[in-house]
Amino acid sequence: MIAIIKYNAGNITSVKNAVERLGYECQVTDDMDAILSAGKVIFPGVGEAKSAMNHLESKGLDKIIPSLVQPTLGVCLGLQLMCRHSEEGDRKCLGIFDAKVKKFPATDIVPHMGWNNLEVGVNPLFNGFGEDDTVYFVHGYYAEICPQTIARCDYVLPFSAAMQRDNFYATQFHPEKSGDVGEKILKNFLDLSR
Amino acid sequence: MLKKRIIPCLDIRDGRTVKGVNFVDIRDAGDAVELAKRYVREGADELVFLDITATVERRKTLTELVTRVAQEINIPFTVGGGIHSLDDARAIIQAGADKVSLNSAAVKRPELITEIAGQFGSQCVVLAIDTHYENNEWIVYTHGGKTPTDLRTVDWAKEGEHRGAGEILLTSMNNDGTKDGFAIDITAAVSEAVRIPVIASGGAGTVAHFSEVFTQTKASAALAASIFHFGEISIPTLKDYLKTQNIPIR
Numbered sequence: 001m002i003a004i005i006k007y008n009a010g011n012i013t014s015v016k017n018a019v020e021r022l023g024y025e026c027q028v029t030d031d032m033d034a035i036l037s038a039g040k041v042i043f044p045g046v047g048e049a050k051s052a053m054n055h056l057e058s059k060g061l062d063k064i065i066p067s068l069v070q071p072t073l074g075v076c077l078g079l080q081l082m083c084r085h086s087e088e089g090d091r092k093c094l095g096i097f098d099a100k101v102k103k104f105p106a107t108d109i110v111p112h113m114g115w116n117n118l119e120v121g122v123n124p125l126f127n128g129f130g131e132d133d134t135v136y137f138v139h140g141y142y143a144e145i146c147p148q149t150i151a152r153c154d155y156v157l158p159f160s161a162a163m164q165r166d167n168f169y170a171t172q173f174h175p176e177k178s179g180d181v182g183e184k185i186l187k188n189f190l191d192l193s194r
Numbered sequence: 195m196l197k198k199r200i201i202p203c204l205d206i207r208d209g210r211t212v213k214g215v216n217f218v219d220i221r222d223a224g225d226a227v228e229l230a231k232r233y234v235r236e237g238a239d240e241l242v243f244l245d246i247t248a249t250v251e252r253r254k255t256l257t258e259l260v261t262r263v264a265q266e267i268n269i270p271f272t273v274g275g276g277i278h279s280l281d282d283a284r285a286i287i288q289a290g291a292d293k294v295s296l297n298s299a300a301v302k303r304p305e306l307i308t309e310i311a312g313q314f315g316s317q318c319v320v321l322a323i324d325t326h327y328e329n330n331e332w333i334v335y336t337h338g339g340k341t342p343t344d345l346r347t348v349d350w351a352k353e354g355e356h357r358g359a360g361e362i363l364l365t366s367m368n369n370d371g372t373k374d375g376f377a378i379d380i381t382a383a384v385s386e387a388v389r390i391p392v393i394a395s396g397g398a399g400t401v402a403h404f405s406e407v408f409t410q411t412k413a414s415a416a417l418a419a420s421i422f423h424f425g426e427i428s429i430p431t432l433k434d435y436l437k438t439q440n441i442p443i444r
Binding site for chain 1: 195196197198199234239264265266268269270288289290292314315316317318360361389390391412414415444
């Protein structure tokens, strides 16, 4: 079973639909036992960092998420919350990745919205990812490049498009909204062995 | 490099696609989900569903359609038409839409932009502006282009951004349905005046029109309905052409 963490953020339906399109069963839940016993966990989200972190704390999920041992995928706000700190609401986050989340400087259109290329390293998440492939982003804040960066994107400045540490994976882009390319990335995650 | 987006618009009535020419004359032309899937296969970067249903059953019908679309489509989509309240927006977003577009309701009560952005994030809120050039000014219209307001288009776009809109969908009523090209001047003016993405709409008739709007304005995306809907231009043909013009295209 795949657990999709339910919290006060948008976009959870889209992730559930995408997982089901790939033929996997999933459950949207904030139940600790269901999350801890899931084979894989997805931590999605679109929203604001501070209120999302406050909500996670109120549910005890801020302790559970960093303690997970199964493959876990953060998406968009999920990635940002897995970092050390976010400038959005000046909020301490989960600290899984050693990066800060900052606001894009207002030198170009913000949010970074649309399809963009990636510079990917060797990682099972990006098996089969082609040089010209693009994925869909929509975000006004970005995670810095850090040792856990496994894919970079360049918009105004280079930032972390995907990160990994041990069993924790995360993408700033939306694999569930990135067409066939995104489905491949999501499937790569769902097929990871524990 | 961030790509310019090509967005087919599907006008919806009672769960089926229709197309208004110059906002009047409406023709029925097919199943919305099937057409949407066809556009996705052809390489559409995003979709917009504009609901023009006028019955009391509209919200239920639209929510059911959005649920089906969200199950079957793997690219972002926006839903607009008849979103008058935070509850309307919530129903559509929870059914799986990525964004809602607001038009008349935002003019009537601009706080609605802030309320929806506050709840779901600015990226969820598209401010749709129907604009008409008259007496040397681009004026905002509401109610499907029937009702003039006293708002100047650039001012309203800036106010929308300030109130929390994440994107502007700008439709020139003078150009819509003409196939003579996008309204370059107002699209340029709005896309210079705001720092959020602007989607150009109204008037696309040839592949060159898309190239014009991307090279002569800062538009992030271009939207069209009938030329795609009736197969006059295919999305792959359009995208191949834009690539030859060195426009960043997926």
